[in-house]
Each structure stands twice: as C-alpha cells, then as structure tokens.
Amino acid sequence: MRVTTRVSGLILTACAMLAITSCESQPTASSAPKEKLAIGVEIIPTTLDPGQTYQRTAASILQLTGGKLTTPDPDGKGVGMGLAESVTPSDTHYIVKLKPGLKFSDGSELTSQDVIASFEYFIADKTNGLGYSYEAIKNLTAVDDLTVDFELKHPSTALMFYMSQPQSAILPSESIASRGKQLYEGVPIPTAGQFQVESMSQDQITLQANPNYAGTQPSTKTVVFKKIVDPAARLAQLQGGQIDFADTISPKQVGQLSDPVKVDSYSTPIGAYHLSLNTRANSILSDVRIRRAIADAIDRKQINEVAYAGLSEPALGIFGGSSKFYEPFLSENADVAGAQKLLADTKCESECSLKIIAPSDNDALGDTAIVVQQNLKAIGINAEVAKTEAATLNKWSADGNFDIRVGGVYDVGDFPDGYLAFSLLSEYGASYTGYSSPEMDKLIGEVGSTSGAAQTAATHSLNAVFENDLPVVPTVGFTIVSASRVPADVFKVNANTFYSVG
Amino acid sequence: MLTTARVLSTRLLQVIIVALVVMIGTSLLVRLVPGDAARTILGDKASPGALDALRQTLGLDRPIAEQIFISIGRLVQGDLGTSFNFRGQTVTSLIVPALLVTACLAALAILLSLLVGIPLGLGLALVRSSGADLLGRLSLTVLVALPSFMAGLILLYLVSIRLRIAPAGGWAGSWPSNFGYIWLPAVALSLYLGPLIARTVRQAALETIQQPFVEAARARGVSRHRVIICHVLPNAALPVIPLVGFNAGVMVSGAVTVEAIFALPGLGAQLVQAMGTRDFPIVQGIALLTAVSVVVFNLLADLLNLSVDPRLRSR
Numbered sequence: 001m002r003v004t005t006r007v008s009g010l011i012l013t014a015c016a017m018l019a020i021t022s023c024e025s026q027p028t029a030s031s032a033p034k035e036k037l038a039i040g041v042e043i044i045p046t047t048l049d050p051g052q053t054y055q056r057t058a059a060s061i062l063q064l065t066g067g068k069l070t071t072p073d074p075d076g077k078g079v080g081m082g083l084a085e086s087v088t089p090s091d092t093h094y095i096v097k098l099k100p101g102l103k104f105s106d107g108s109e110l111t112s113q114d115v116i117a118s119f120e121y122f123i124a125d126k127t128n129g130l131g132y133s134y135e136a137i138k139n140l141t142a143v144d145d146l147t148v149d150f151e152l153k154h155p156s157t158a159l160m161f162y163m164s165q166p167q168s169a170i171l172p173s174e175s176i177a178s179r180g181k182q183l184y185e186g187v188p189i190p191t192a193g194q195f196q197v198e199s200m201s202q203d204q205i206t207l208q209a210n211p212n213y214a215g216t217q218p219s220t221k222t223v224v225f226k227k228i229v230d231p232a233a234r235l236a237q238l239q240g241g242q243i244d245f246a247d248t249i250s251p252k253q254v255g256q257l258s259d260p261v262k263v264d265s266y267s268t269p270i271g272a273y274h275l276s277l278n279t280r281a282n283s284i285l286s287d288v289r290i291r292r293a294i295a296d297a298i299d300r301k302q303i304n305e306v307a308y309a310g311l312s313e314p315a316l317g318i319f320g321g322s323s324k325f326y327e328p329f330l331s332e333n334a335d336v337a338g339a340q341k342l343l344a345d346t347k348c349e350s351e352c353s354l355k356i357i358a359p360s361d362n363d364a365l366g367d368t369a370i371v372v373q374q375n376l377k378a379i380g381i382n383a384e385v386a387k388t389e390a391a392t393l394n395k396w397s398a399d400g401n402f403d404i405r406v407g408g409v410y411d412v413g414d415f416p417d418g419y420l421a422f423s424l425l426s427e428y429g430a431s432y433t434g435y436s437s438p439e440m441d442k443l444i445g446e447v448g449s450t451s452g453a454a455q456t457a458a459t460h461s462l463n464a465v466f467e468n469d470l471p472v473v474p475t476v477g478f479t480i481v482s483a484s485r486v487p488a489d490v491f492k493v494n495a496n497t498f499y500s501v502g
Numbered sequence: 503m504l505t506t507a508r509v510l511s512t513r514l515l516q517v518i519i520v521a522l523v524v525m526i527g528t529s530l531l532v533r534l535v536p537g538d539a540a541r542t543i544l545g546d547k548a549s550p551g552a553l554d555a556l557r558q559t560l561g562l563d564r565p566i567a568e569q570i571f572i573s574i575g576r577l578v579q580g581d582l583g584t585s586f587n588f589r590g591q592t593v594t595s596l597i598v599p600a601l602l603v604t605a606c607l608a609a610l611a612i613l614l615s616l617l618v619g620i621p622l623g624l625g626l627a628l629v630r631s632s633g634a635d636l637l638g639r640l641s642l643t644v645l646v647a648l649p650s651f652m653a654g655l656i657l658l659y660l661v662s663i664r665l666r667i668a669p670a671g672g673w674a675g676s677w678p679s680n681f682g683y684i685w686l687p688a689v690a691l692s693l694y695l696g697p698l699i700a701r702t703v704r705q706a707a708l709e710t711i712q713q714p715f716v717e718a719a720r721a722r723g724v725s726r727h728r729v730i731i732c733h734v735l736p737n738a739a740l741p742v743i744p745l746v747g748f749n750a751g752v753m754v755s756g757a758v759t760v761e762a763i764f765a766l767p768g769l770g771a772q773l774v775q776a777m778g779t780r781d782f783p784i785v786q787g788i789a790l791l792t793a794v795s796v797v798v799f800n801l802l803a804d805l806l807n808l809s810v811d812p813r814l815r816s817r
C-alpha cells in the first residue's frame with residue numbers, strides 16, 4: 001500500500017511538473033542602477049571578526065566594510081594603494097604612509113596609531129585563523145601621525161598583499177582599547193571601508209555606504225546580504241525577483257537561467273580544484289607511481305563539461321591557468337594507456353580499490369568524484385565514492401580516512417606563498433595529503449621570501465618537485481558560478497573573489 | 503478533575519525526564535559525531551596553534567564528560583550557554599526568534615489543515631461510495647504520500663516562479679509582512695496533515711452516522727444540516743485532537759525541510775547550520791526546546807480531549 005501511494009505521488013508530481021513547464025511567463029527586470037541591492041549568499045558572517053571569517057562570501061562581505069592599507073586589483077594579479085598613499089618595501093622594513101585626512105565612518109580621524117593598534121591586536125589574538133598573515137611582522141613603530149614602520153623578521157613579498165585583505169582592516173585604536181577581547185561583540189565598530197555595517201542578524205547583514213570613505217562613493221547606498229543556504233532556493237528567489245544576485249549556484253543550474261537572469265562566473269587567478277591523494281603509509285597511494293597513473297587517467301575536459309558546465313578550464317599544473325607561475329605538464333584528456341603502463345608492478349597492476357571522499361553540499365565536486373570514479377575504472381581501479389557534510393569530511397581528511405579527497409585550494413591574489421602553504425606545506429597538512437617534503441617546504445619558503453628572478457627560479461624548481469611527487473592532482477581551475485539580474489557594473493564578484501559594488 | 507490532575511502530573515514528569523534525557527543524549531551524541539568546531543570556524547588555513555587556542559576558548563579541550571556536566575549544570579540554572587559560532591551571543595537569544603518562525607509556520611499549517619481537512623472529510627463521508635468520494639480518497643492518499651519537500655518544490659515552482667503570486671522564499675522580518683512569506687510554506691506543510699485529518703474525519707463521520715443517536719435525531723425530525731453540524735461533526739472531529747497532537751513532532755521535522763526550501767529563518771535552518779558547524783550549544787538548545795515542545799503539545803491535546811469528551815473524564 002505504501003509503495004502504491006508513493007508511486008501515485010510521484011506520478012502526480014511528474015504530471016504537475018509537465019503541466020507547469022508548459023506555461024511560460026517571462027519575469028520582468030530592471031537594469032538601471034539601484035539604490036538598494038539584495039544579494040543571496042550561502043553564508044553571512046557570524047561575527048564581524050575577520051580572523052574568524054574564512055569562508056569566501058562572509059569574508060567578501062567584510063572586505064566591503066574594512067578599510068585596508070592596500071587594495072587588491074580586481075583581477076587578483078596585484079595590489080594598489082588603499083588607505084596608504086605609498087608603501088615602500090625593503091628587505092626588512094615596510095614604510096607605510098597614510099593618505100592625509102582619513103576618517104572612520106563615525107567621523108573620527110584615522111592615524112598611524114590606529115594602524116599600529118590594529119596590527120598589534122591581530123598579532124596578539126592567538127585564535128586568529130588567518131594569523132599567518134602577520135607572521136613576518138616583527139615590530140611596528142609610528143614615525144609620525146601618517147607614517148608607520150613595519151619591521152620584518154624576514155623579507156616578505158606577500159605582506160603587501162595581506163595588507164589588502166579583510167583580516168587587515170584598520171580599526172579605531174579607541175575601540176580596541178575600550179573593548180579588548182570583546183572588540184567585535186555588540187554594536188559594530190566604526191569602519192574605514194566603502195560600507196559600514198548598519199545591522200546584522202543570523203540571517204541578514206545590511207551595509208550602508210560609508211560617507212567618510214576615502215575612495216569613490218558607490219551609487220548603491222544599501223546592500224543587503226541575505227543568507228539563503230540552498231543554491232536552488234537562491235536561484236528561485238533570483239528568478240522571482242526577491243534578490244538581485246545569487247552568489248554561487250550549482251553549474252548544473254546554468255541551463256535553467258532565463259532573461260533577465262544571467263550567469264556570472266569567474267576563475268581565481270591562483271588555485272585549482274584538485275584531488276588530494278593520501279600519501280600516508282597506510283594508503284595505497286603512498287606509491288608515487290599510482291599517484292602519477294591517477295593524474296594521467298583523469299579526463300579534465302570531461303570534468304569541466306560534466307561538473308562545471310564548461311565554465312572552467314582544465315588545470316594542468318599546480319597554479320591556476322592565469323597565474324604568472326603556471327607551468328602546465330598534465331594532459332587535458334585521459335591517457336589510459338600511459339596510466340596503465342605506470343601501474344605495472346604496483347599494487348594496482350591488476351585491480352585495486354580506493355575510497356574517494358567529497359562534500360555532499362557541493363554538486364560540482366560531487367560530480368567530479370563520479371567522473372574520477374569512471375576514469376579510474378578505465379585503468380582497473382575500483383573506487384567507492386563517499387559524500388558527507390563539511391565537518392565530517394574534514395575529520396575524515398585530517399585522520400587520513402580516505403584515498404582521494406575531492407576539493408580545491410585558491411587564493412585571492414597571484415601571491416603564491418599562502419596558496420602553496422595550504423596546498424603543499426607539511427606544517428599545514430598539505431591539503432590533507434600528509435605529504436611531507438623538506439625540499440618542498442624549503443622551496444615554498446623561498447618563493448615567499450624572494451621576488452623577481454629569484455622568485456621565478458624558486459617557483460620553477462617547486463613546479464619540478466611537484467610534478468615528481470604529485471601529492472595533489474589538479475583537475476580544473478577554481479571557478480565560482482553565480483547568477484545575476486543586475487549589470488556587472490552594479491554588482492559582481494571579481495576574480496579576486498571579492499564583491500564589487502558600483 | 504482527578505483525571506485532569508493525573509494527566510497534568512504525568513506530563514509534567516515526562517517534561518522533566520525528557521529534558522534530562524535529551525540534554526544528556528544530545529550532549530553525548532553531538533560530541534560523538536566526527537568533526538571539529540574549531541576547524542569549521544577557522545577553516546582550512548588556520549594554524550594548529552590557532553585551532554588549539556580556539557578549542558581552549560570554547561572549552562573543547564576539556565574531557566567530554568566534563569563538557570556534558572558543565573552543560574547540565576548550566577541548564578539547571580536556566581542557562582542554555584553561548585554559541586560557538588555566533589561569538590558572544592547566548593543560545594536563548596539566537597533560538598527564540600527562530601522558534602517563533604517555526605511555531606508560526608507549524609501553527610498556520612495546523613490551522614490550514616483543520617480548516618480544509620475537517621470539512622473535506624465530512625463532505626466525503628456524506629457522498630460516500632460516489633465518484634467524488636473515490637476521487638477525493640485517491641487524492642488524499644497521493645497527498646499523504648507526497649513528502650513535504652516535494653510539495654514545497656512544486657508549490658515554489660508553480661505559485662512563486664510561474665504564477666508569481668507569492669515570494670519565492672525569504673522573510674520580511676516584521677509582522678504582518680511576514681504573512682506574505684509564510685503562507686505558501688504553511689500550505690506545503692499542511693499538504694501532509696490536512697489529508698490525514700480529512701481521512702480521519704471521513705472515517706469517524708461514517709461511523710458516527712451509523713450510531714443510534716443520529717438515527718434518533720433524524721427520527722425526531724431534526725433537519726439534515728442540524729444533524730450533521732450538531733451531532734455528526736463534533737463526534738467525527740474528536741479523533742482530530744490526538745491526531746494533531748501526535749503529529750506535532752512530524753510537523754516540526756517537516757518544517758525543517760520546508761524552511762530550507764523557502765529559506766525561512768526557523769529552527770530547521772538553524773539546526774542544520776548548527777550541526778554543520780558543530781555548534782553544540784545551539785544543537786542542544788534546539789533539541790531540548792523541540793522535545794519539550796512536543797511533550798507540551800501532547801499535554802495540551804490531552805487536556806483538550808478531556809475537556810471536550812466527557813467519556814474520558816468518567817474513566
């Protein structure tokens with residue numbers, strides 16, 4: 001009886017869907033600049049503390065409010081000046097000169113004392129998840145009201161880049177002194193960015209243009225970020241006109257978009273979706289020959305078409321395709337014969353079994369896992385796919401309870417040391433692979449502390465070590481797909497992953 | 503009177519036992535689920551030192567037994583604790599607004615179910631064995647079998663996206679504007695309970711119609727309408743009270759999925775997020791609140807049943 005009723009329910013549903021799809025009605029739209037924008041996002045900040053806000057959309061919201069010394073270029077390939085008029089780097093000093101007349105959103109002056117108090121606060125906070133950003137800083141000294149001397153422990157080309165990130169937003173020294181550890185609790189503190197926080201709840205954060213912002217004032221005065229966890233619900237609200245922009249939709253949904261809703265996709269300058277291969281001794285993939293065989297067996301073009309609707313591109317090296325450090329060595333298509341040859345005399349020569357883990361809340365990564373499973377089948381490797389939610393996935397990953405983890409790493413600018421640290425540095429677990437190579441660790445350090453020709457040479461050597469060891473296998477570029485009903489000059493996500501409000 | 507007192511005392515004891523069991527059970531279960539709250543807050547890029555520091559701040563470095571003991575100690579003092587994820591905010595301040603959303607959704611869904619289900623069930627009983635009755639029963643069976651999330655998706659697509667007569671989700675944040683956002687999810691949720699009520703009322707009405715007192719009323723010359731309204735309906739509607747009471751838990755679980763589809767900021771959405779981020783205090787708070795609410799709802803149903811059915815009072 002239960003089966004009968006459920007079948008009846010499904011038939012009725014199918015009939016209803018068919019009937020519904022037959023009646024078309026086009027939504028109306030406006031492309032004019034708007035005073036107020038509503039943006040649907042998966043996650044909004046649960047705290048205004050950028051040090052505990054790592055997730056991309058939440059960090060992008062805080063990026064709009066925070067005033068930083070430098071500003072990331074929209075394409076993520078460099079940084080320009082922000083609150084700073086100039087930054088003069090040398091081997092062990094950064095001399096930062098502030099623009100004159102800077103103010104916080106409450107009208108109070110922003111001086112070198114605020115810069116020092118802010119960075120000292122960030123460094124002292126041991127729970128700061130982005131604490132690595134300040135690792136190079138040894139000491140801070142106010143030269144005058146507008147000039148700060150950042151003394152460094154060692155040369156750091158990336159500090160200029162970290163200064164442009166939300167975790168380095170300058171805060172009023174008065175708030176830091178009066179609130180202490182409760183700095184981000186209660187009423188939002190004044191900001192020096194393009195926007196200020198007007199209100200914040202569990203489900204919505206409203207930003208208001210900051211009248212004292214030193215840069216260009218946006219035409220849009222109010223931006224409301226609404227938490228809509230389910231991507232299909234975000235898209236439904238976008239199609240229905242409740243929101244103007246749906247940040248991150250499943251690439252599968254691109255085909256469902258109809259005018260005036262358009263797809264908005266971007267690839268980060270550095271980074272890739274990849275397969276983390278468990279190199280620990282307990283995994284079959286501790287054998288580098290099998291890792292290389294997997295890298296050859298992967299059909300990156302197929303992954304791009306199936307999982308990313310063709311909106312990404314095959315990633316053929318550790319860096320993203322648009323990175324200046326990109327050195328491709330992998331193939332776009334699967335090389336089954338080559339992969340099988342590599343498996344000779346390994347545990348997978350005749351047949352072997354692997355466990356692939358993937359997040360259950362990310363369609364594209366889930367689809368990637370299925371394609372990889374099929375690709376591996378072609379070379380005689382049986383793979384079981386297990387999907388689970390993020391916290392469990394991270395636990396499995398940290399415990400080495402997997403053979404292949406489908407994921408990815410990106411960074412918001414073409415400054416490779418942070419990206420490399422999270423991808424390949426042994427101290428950070430090398431993307432959960434357990435990979436530990438003193439040579440790689442040393443090269444990552446060199447890439448981060450050099451510039452120009454020396455950095456290029458270090459990166460080249462690093463690429464060679466990576467090609468040899470392959471703890472992670474790049475699949476496609478790090479691409480985020482969103483949908484919008486407003487023009488890009490009104491609102492968009494830049495390649496640096498941050499929002500741009502016109 | 504004695505019966506009412508017995509029901510009250512039994513249910514109150516149940517509330518206390520349920521609260522304790524749920525508190526200890528969820529405290530233990532959420533900590534046995536794999537996952538690290540500090541990692542979900544700080545992300546992949548956090549250093550081991552930062553993770554350790556945050557675990558210490560959140561009290562996660564203590565033994566599980568000690569964490570549970572602290573939770574229960576707080577509960578006894580009426581304190582549900584502080585959220586891990588929403589720093590500095592108490593669990594109570596976070597879940598009460600969400601509870602109101604879910605309560606409104608469930609209440610509206612129950613109201614709609616009653617308003618539609620009772621007359622429909624009665625109507626079907628009056629036209630029993632006809633084509634309309636057959637069609638009605640078939641439709642009710644299909645609707646009962648239709649999961650809430652499927653009903654929600656169909657309504658979202660049809661009513662919001664195609665017909666554009668309701669927003670495709672969201673929440674106004676103020677009353678009465680919220681009604682514009684809640685009525686469609688309530689309809690989706692009522693598509694389970696409404697048909698159940700209609701089927702129950704139909705069956706009860708068919709039985710009541712056969713009762714001697716109905717025959718007697720007709721024999722006394724009481725009009726057909728009066729017989730139905732005054733004699734059949736009150737008796738046919740009686741089983742609806744325990745039915746709604748017993749389905750309170752189902753309504754809450756249905757609300758979880760419907761809230762996700764319509765992006766309502768209710769307990770369901772909050773519970774999913776809290777589980778995802780391993781925000782144990784929030785999970786414990788919601789589990790406790792939900793369990794106690796279901797027991798209290800059943801108590802109300804029992805009391806209502808006692809007050810309207812004299813036969814129960816005489817037992």
